[in-house]
Amino acid sequence: MVREELVVRLNDREYKNWLKAGRCLLILKDGLHPFITQHARAFHGDLLNQNSLLRKPCETALCKPRGNQLSSACRACAQWQAVILRHRRQPEATLNWDNCSPPNWRTDHWELAKAFMPRGQGKVKGAEQCDASALLNLIIHCDCFHFVDPKFVREVIRFRNELMHSCELRVEDEWMRHYQTSVRKLVRQLGHIPHMATAGKQIEEMLSVDLSICVSGLDRMDSAALEEVESDSVSQWETSADLISQWEAELLQERLQELLQAADDDAKTQDTQQLKRLGGFLQANRDLGERFSLELKAINQLEARG
Structure with a gap:
């Protein structure tokens, strides 16, 4: 009934x-994606209206990046490429052409947006499928978001990377205080956006809640004692446990996908070591080991290859 492994993890501050x-x-991320979608679609439409050459279809339907290079595009796709380069907020920034399918730039606003995002977005079809990092990077790299101060966005990206690259999946209280300040500044800057206003309230609730309250009293009860607990109390615990477990799984899934892709692409020593440590954490927690059994198998296969 009570997930013992989850209780132990939630007792670790x-x-x-x-x-x-x-x-x-x-x-x-959930607050950002409607806003991102709206502006990416409007940006795409404006480009088409301003430049009739962009309305021409790909001449071969075969233009595609080689690695992260797009050097042999047809005239239509080369025109799109030039326009994309002109709309970088940071002229020196590298664009990730390997995210894109150039023949679709004319018809799909999201194929255009992906050029400004981190690597690994090739199969992503919309903002709702992106993590927070991908959406925030789009904001600081594409000038259709010129009205958003990049300072606070960069701060949150930095904290996000520190969080997701934490080998122990643990952060100290002092780190948490600085993180909260940065997130609040970003949310305040975007507070006029309806979905972001809602997200801001939910973030404040999450920052103030003590997740251990959800398990207090029940984590030390034996089965006989649990029978004496009112059924609605037990039901409330189970609902809370399911919800927390779902949040945890979403975060771990995001980190696993990022590490598996990096290890598969480059086999970097640092990524491989982090993947091994994350695999060890999952195996040490039976509930997580069962939930991520396929990912653990993939980790084992990568280790065998190495």
Whole structure:
């Protein structure tokens, strides 16, 4: 009934900080994606209206990046490429052409947006499928978001990377205080956006909640004592446990996908070591090991290859 492994994890204050900080990023992502979609679609439409050459279809339907290079595009796709380069907020920034399918730039606003996002977005079809990092990077790299101050966005990206790259999945209280300040500044800047206003309230609730309250009293009860607990109390615990477990799984899934892709692409020593440590954490927690059994198998296969 009561998930013993989850109770133990929630009794670790720094792991709980990691979970709450990560949950705030998921809330932020949900608040951002309608806003991002609206502006990316409007940006795409404006480009088509301003430049009739962009309305011409790909001449071969075969233009595609090689690695992260797009050097042999047809005239139509080369025109799109030139326009994309002109709309970087940071002229020196590298664009990730390997995210894109150039023949679709004319018809799909999201194929255009992906050029300004981190690597690994090739199969992503819309903002709702992106993590917070991908959406925030789009904001600081594409000038259709010129009205958003990049300072606070960069701060949140930095904290997000520190959080997701934490080998122990734990962050200290001091880190958490600085993180909260940065997230609040970003939310305040975007507070005029309806979905972001809602997200801001949910983030404040998450930052203030003590997740261990959800398990207090029940984690030390034996089965006989549990029978004496009112059924609605037990039901409330089960609902809370299911919800917290779902949040935790979303965060771990995001980190696993990021590490598996990085290890598969580059086999970097640092990524491989982090993947091994994350795999060890999942195996040490039976409930997580069962939930992520396929990912653990993939980790084992990568280790065998190495």
